[in-house]
Amino acid sequence: MKNQYDTPEFFAEYAQMSRSLFGLEGAGEWSQLEPMFPELVGKTVLDLGCGYGWHCAYAARKGAAFVLGIDQSELMIREAQRRNAASGVTYHICALEDYAYPSEHYDLVISNLVLHYIADLDWVYRKVFITLKPDGVFLFNIEHPTFTAGVRQEFSPDGTWPVTDYYYPGERKTNFLGHTVSKQHHTLTQIIMGLIHAGFQIEALEEAMPPVKWREQMPEEMKRPMMLLIRAKK
Numbered sequence: 129m130k131n132q133y134d135t136p137e138f139f140a141e142y143a144q145m146s147r148s149l150f151g152l153e154g155a156g157e158w159s160q161l162e163p164m165f166p167e168l169v170g171k172t173v174l175d176l177g178c179g180y181g182w183h184c185a186y187a188a189r190k191g192a193a194f195v196l197g198i199d200q201s202e203l204m205i206r207e208a209q210r211r212n213a214a215s216g217v218t219y220h221i222c223a224l225e226d227y228a229y230p231s232e233h234y235d236l237v238i239s240n241l242v243l244h245y246i247a248d249l250d251w252v253y254r255k256v257f258i259t260l261k262p263d264g265v266f267l268f269n270i271e272h273p274t275f276t277a278g279v280r281q282e283f284s285p286d287g288t289w290p291v292t293d294y295y296y297p298g299e300r301k302t303n304f305l306g307h308t309v310s311k312q313h314h315t316l317t318q319i320i321m322g323l324i325h326a327g328f329q330i331e332a333l334e335e336a337m338p339p340v341k342w343r344e345q346m347p348e349e350m351k352r353p354m355m356l357l358i359r360a361k362k
């Protein structure tokens with residue numbers, strides 16, 4: 129199936145988001161995600177669903193020796209090459225389901241806001257576990273189950289956030305950037321216990337809150353968590 133990000137209208141809408149205009153500093157989760165990164169000097173890094181490549185360029189700036197960013201979307205990879213080319217960083221058009229995951233190759237696997245597009249989270253966990261070196265880190269940000277559970281990912285007319293059908297994981301046709309986008313709801317148990325069953329140790333967990341300086345402009349973002357940030361070690 130075609131990746132939504134390769135639809136020109138959707139791609140154009142995504143380009144207007146704060147995270148697209150201003151990079152990591154424009155991303156609401158960055159102030160919580162950045163401190164979760166491990167030491168990067170000399171490290172090998174894989175970014176699953178790298179998008180514009182902000183995290184790849186960040187890893188290179190912090191001294192990573194080799195960084196590979198893969199993304200299923202040709203338009204996103206083109207944008208990564210245009211905006212975030214850096215020494216030691218390579219970008220490939222590749223679905224994360226199609227990547228070869230070389231055994232014990234990476235010190236860090238990162239994936240920011242991608243895994244809620246993937247139905248079989250356990251499969252990804254197994255692949256990431258294989259491709260990490262011993263003590264390697266898996267750092268990811270997935271849409272929070274409270275956010276993904278409901279019907280169209282929209283507030284109700286009375287201003288509340290509907291959490292419903294929570295115990296029915298699977299596809300949700302959501303409204304994202306004015307388009308119907310297919311995402312996958314995973315329960316908190318699936319997200320956390322899946323990691324533990326795959327062999328990971330969970331080292332840190334954060335629920336993204338808007339930074340203090342943004343809260344007045346974004347009161348709705350204080351009503352429910354939108355993202356779940358997890359750092360797990362092999």
Ligand SMILES: C[S@@+](CC[C@H](N)C(=O)[O-])C[C@H]1O[C@@H](n2cnc3c(N)ncnc32)[C@H](O)[C@@H]1O
Nearest residue numbers: 133177178179199200201204223224240241245
């Ligand atoms: C919200 S964007 C996040 C991009 C980037 N990680 C960031 O934080 O700036 C989601 C990305 O996931 C990619 N994506 C979705 N499904 C994918 C898959 N199965 N394999 C690889 N990339 C995928 C999309 O093409 C898109 O670039």
